[in-house]
Amino acid sequence: MPFIPHTDTDVEQMLGAIGASSVEALFDEIPAALRCGRLDRVPERMTEMEITRLMHERADADGRPLNFIGAGAYEHHVPAAVWEIVTRGEFYSAYTPYQAEASQGTLQVIYEFQTMMCGLTGLDVSNASLYDGATALAEALLMAVRANRKSKSHRILMPRSVSPVYRQVVHAICAAQQLKLVELDYDPATGATPEAALAEHAGSDIAAVVIPHPNFFGCFEAVDSMTDWAHANGALAVAVVNPIALALTRAPGEWGEQGVDICCGEGQPLGSPLSSGGPYFGFMTCKQALVRQLPGRIVGRTLDMDGKPGFALTLQAREQHIRRGKATSNICTNQGLLVTAATIHMSILGPVGLQQVARASMANTRKLVAALTELPGIEPVFTGAGFHEAVLRFDQPVRPLVDALGERGVIGGYALEGVYPELTNCLLVCATETKTDADIDTYVQTLAALMRPASAA
Amino acid sequence: MTESLIFEHSRPGRSASAQYPAGDFDVDLPAGLERTSELGLPEVSELQAVRHFTRLSQLNFSIDTHFYPLGSCTMKYNPRACNRLAMLPEFLSRHPLAPVSASQGFLACMYDLQEILKDVTGMKGVSLTPMAGAQGEFAGVAMIRAYHDARGDTGRTEILVPDAAHGTNPATATMCGYVAREIPTDDNGDVDVEALKAALGPQTAGIMLTNPSTLGVFERRISEISKLVHEAGGLLYYDGANLNAILGKVRPGDMGFDVIHMNLHKTFSTPHGGGGPGSGAVGVSERLLPYMPIPVVGKANDDSFRWLDEDDLPQSIGRLSGFMGNAGVLLRAYVYARMLGRDGMHRVAEFAALNANYLMARLEQAGFDLAFPGRRASHEFIVTLKRQHKSVGVTATDVAKRLLDHGFHAPTVYFPLLVPECLLIEPTETESKEALDAFVDAMIAIAKEAEDDIEHLRGAPYTMPVRRLDDVRAARQLDVRYQPDDQAA
Ligand SMILES: Cc1ncc(COP(=O)(O)O)c(C=O)c1O
Secondary structure, three states: OOOOOOOHHHHHHHHHHHOOOOOHHHHOOOOHHHEOOOOOOOOOOOOHHHHHHHHHHHHHHHOOOEEOOOOOOOOOOOOHHHHHHHOOHHHHOOOOOOOHHHEHHHHHHHHHHHHHHHHHHOOOEEOOOEOOHHHHHHHHHHHHHHHOOOOOOOEEEEEOOOOHHHHHHHHHHHHHHOOEEEEEOOOOOOOOOOHHHHHOOOOOOOOEEEEEEOOOOOEOOOHHHHHHHHHHOOOEEEEEEOOOHHHOEOOHHHOOOOOOOEEEEEOOOOOOOOHHHOOOOEEEEEOHHHHHHOOOOOEEEEEEOOOOEEEEEOOHHHOHHHHHHHOOOOOOOOOHHHHHHHHHHHHHHHHHHHHHHHHHHHHHHHHHHHHHHOOOOEEEOOOOOEOOEEEEEEOOOOHHHHHHHHHOOEEOOEEOOOOOOOOOOEEEEEOOOOOOHHHHHHHHHHHHHHOOOHHHO | OOOOOHHHHOOOOOOOHHHOOOOOOOOOOOOOOEOOOOOOOOOOOHHHHHHHHHHHHOOEOOOOOOEOOEOOOOOOOOOHHHHHHHOOHHHHHOOOOOOHHHOHHHHHHHHHHHHHHHHHHOOOEEEOOOOOHHHHHHHHHHHHHHHHHHOOOOOOOEEEEEOOOOOHHHHHHHHOOOEEEEEOEOOOOOEOHHHHHHHOOOOEEEEEEOOOOOOOOOOOOHHHHHHHHHHOOOEEEEEEOOHHHOOOOEOHHHHOOOEEEEOOOOOOOOOOOOOOOOOOOEEEOHHHHHHOOEOEEEEOOOOOEEEEOOOOOOOOOOEOOOOOOOHHHHHHHHHHHHHHHHHHHHHHHHHHHHHHHHHHHHHHHOOOEEOOOOOOOOOOEEEEOHHHHHHHOOOHHHHHHHHHHOOEOOOEEOOOOOOOOEEEEOOOOOOOHHHHHHHHHHHHHHHHHHHHOHHHHHOOOOOOOOOOEOHHHHHHOOOOOOOOOOOOO
16 A cells, blocks of 8 residues: 555554444544545556656656746756755655754754845845745735834835736735735836836825835836835835845845835745746845734744753744734745755855856846847847846737747747736846856747748738 | 854855856946845855755654654655656746646646546635645635625625634634634534524624544534535635545535635645645635636647636636746645555545554553543544643643654644643554554653653753753844854854
8 A cells, every 4th residue: 555554464453452343433423424435536546657657758748948038937056965955854854843852953944044034135034934925025015014003004006017926916915904006107218117106106105115126127126215215205115026136236124224124025046946836935034123023934043941052933923823813924834945945055155156146147138138139120128227137029929939939949038918018029038047158049049030020020 | 963053164265166157247237236235145165065954954853754743734754756756857947937838748737636636625626826725725715705705795704713723714814804703612522513503694704614623523513514604605614734534535525615725735745844835725616616716727629738817717816826836846746646546545544544543542541631532533633631730730842842852753732722731643644553652652651750750851852952942032032043243142
C-alpha cells in the first residue's frame, strides 16, 4: 500500500486494542446515508516509475523557451546550493515553528531574513512573509487604513502604473472592508506618475499613497516627492518594490524627508524559480511605530531559562489564532520555504552579487531595447529612465507576434493592450542577467522574420 | 548546539563570485536615486553559507526526522517523488504568462488535479488559486457574499462559527466584511443544535464548519444542520483542513456543503516548509460556480487546455494572487494524487482513523483522560490533562516540552481553546505501529515523572539547542533584527 506501513498483523493487533471488529467499524458515527461509493473519476494508481515518465513527458511538451518576459515574475540565476539546502527534509518537512525549542533552525533563518529585508528596505521591522507580492500590497493597504487613525475615508491613491493584476487583487481582497481605490494616471510621455495627478487630491482625506518602484512599465517614479506629498497630506506612504532594484537604488526608508511607512513587494526575484507563478513570497517591512498593525508572523530573539539566546515567534496577539475575529489578518500558513530560499540566496550573493545582478539586468534590457528598436516599426514608448523592463510600441498587432514567437521557442514579452487599452500594439519586455548577447540576437532575428514589412502596415 | 548568525560570519570583501556576472555594466540611474546606505547583507563564501544553513537545518524537528503528531496539521510523509517531479527544469523555468501553446503539459496536470479534487469532495467546480487554507476560506466566504449580493439579498451580516473553530475562520469572516458569531459546542463535541437554531435568522449569511471538527469527532447531525442553515437562507462553508479523516469515506458535497477549501499541504501531502507554502484549493456547488476565483483551467473546443478568466467568469470574485496561486505546490499534490490512485484515496482515511483510534485506545488504557470518551476518534483526538493539572500541577506545555526530549514532536497544545490543558494528537496514516507504541511509552514515562518529580518536568526540554524560551521578554524587549552593535540579546 503506497506510503502506508501496516502489515496484516499490525492491523489485527491494532483493531484488537481498539476493540473494533474491522477498520470499517471506525466510521460507524458517520450516518450511512452520507457514505460515498467509489471515486470513479480518480484514476488507478501509478508507481513512482510510471508517474516519473508521465511528468517528464508533460514537462518536455512545454520545453524551455527563451524568456524575455517579466511583468511581475523574473528569471534570475539561483545558486545550486539554495534549493539543495531548502529541500533538506529538516526544512522542507517541518511545520510552523510553534514549538520553538525544536524549531530553532527555521526560527533563526526567519530572524536573519527579517534582518536582511530591513536592511534592503531601510525600515525597522519585517514580517516572516505573506503569500505573494499582490496580496502583500493588499495587506499593506489594510494595515495602512488601520494605522492611519486620522483618516476616516479609507481612500487609497493608486497609480495606474502599479501592476494591473496587483490592483485587481487589492480590489478582490479589500473591497469588503470598504477600501476605495482612487486611480492616478501616468504621464504618457515618461511612463511615471506626474505631480499633477497627486496635486489634484491635495487637502482631501487620503489614508495612503501607493508608490511603485520601479513601476509596471519598468520606469522609476519620483519616489521622494511622492513620499513627501503623502506625508504632507496626512497619508501613509506605501512602497511596492522589486527587491533587486533596491540593490542599486535608495532604500524606501530613506525616501523623501521621513521615508515610507510601509514597504512591500514580491520576493520571487530572491531565489524562487519562475515555476508557473508560485510558490513565491510577499514581503513587508515597516517603521517600528506600526509594528502592532503588521500582519503575519514575526520572529524575535529572546533568552531561555538558562539565559542563553534563542528565537521564538513573537507579538502573536496580532494573529488569528489568538485574536480571532479581531486579528490583523486571517493569514496563518505563509510562504516559509521560499523565505528560506531567499535567505540562503541573499547570503550567497551578498551585497556585491545582488548589485551585479541588478546592473547586468539593467544593461541587458538596454541592449535588448536597442537591438529591437533597430528593427523598422518598433519604438520605445516612454522617455523615463527604467530598471530592467521597457515598453515598446510596434507598428502592428503584438498578440499574433507573441504567439508566433512562442511557437518558435521565444517568450517575447507581455502584450499590454488587454490591461491598458491605450497601449495598443505595445509589448513589455525584459532581459535579466540570464540573457546573453546571442539570446538577444536570437530574439531579434526570430522577430524580424515574423514581422510584416513596414509597407504592409 | 547553536549556530552564530550569518552576519557574524561576514567579512568585508568576501563573496561567492561564481554566482553572479562579473564585469562593469553601464547603468544610467536617475540622479539622486542611487543607493546611499549599505544593503545589510552578509559577505560570506559559498561554503560558509552552505555550512551555516545546513547546521541550522539540523536544529529542526521535521517529518523526515521525527514522529510529528501535530493535531489539525496532518504531518504525514511527503513523498520525495512529488518534489523531484515538480522541480523538473521545464516546470521550474515556465513563466506564468507563457502562451498556452507552450504550456499544455503544465495545464494538463492542473486540469487533471481539478477533476480529481472535484470527485473526492463531491463538488461541481474547483479553483486551485488560493495559496493556503486561510485564503481558501477567504475565497469561499467571498463567494457566499457574491451569491447573496447577486440575488439582491444584502441584509445578511453574520457568519456563524462554532466556538471550537480554527482562528482563521472568524478572522476570515471579518476580512469579508461579516461579523463572526460563535455557536457553542455540547458535551459530546457536537455543535449545539438548539443554540444554532436560536442564532439563525435573516441576518445569517452562512456557517463555517469543520467536519470532523477540530475536536476530532464527526459532526453527527450534519444533515440536520445543513437543512437548518439552508432553510434560513444561509450557505454552508466546509473548512477542509481535516479532510484526511474522511477522504474516500464521505464527501462534503454529499453532506450539503456549498463551498469547501482543501489544505493540499495537509491531505495531499505537500510539505509545510517550516510555515508554508500551502495551497487552499476551493470546491463549489452548482450555485457558486459563477463566482469561483480566477484563473481556472478549462478545455477549448479542440480539447486543448486554456485559462478561464474574467471573460468566461464575469461574476468571479476575482484574482487572489499575482498569477495562479502556488503552482509548484499543486504539481506536488498532483503527483501524490496519481501515486495514491483511487484505492489509495480510500485508504488514507482508513489508516488515518486506524492509527488515531489505536493511539487513543492505548493512551486511555495507560490512564490518560480523553476529552470525548466513548466517541470514535476521527484522524485525531484530544487528551486533556485537567485532572493531572489539578493533582500535581502539570500543564500541557510541560508534557509537550518533555516529549521533545523523548524524540517526539509535541501534539498541538491549547487548541481548541475550550478543552483545558489539551493535547490534540494526529498520528496520520503513514506512521507505523512501532512509532505509535514508542510514543505511548514516552507519554507513560512523562506521566510518571509528573507524579515523581514535577520540578524536573517543568524544566524540560533538556536536550534541545535551547531550554524553554522567555516569550514575555521576546514581546517586551522586541529584538526582531540583528544590529551589529547589539550585545548578545
Ligand atoms: C481547522 C483549520 N482550519 C484552517 C486552517 C488554516 O489553514 P492555513 O494555515 O493553510 O491557512 C488550519 C491550519 O492551519 C486548520 O487546522
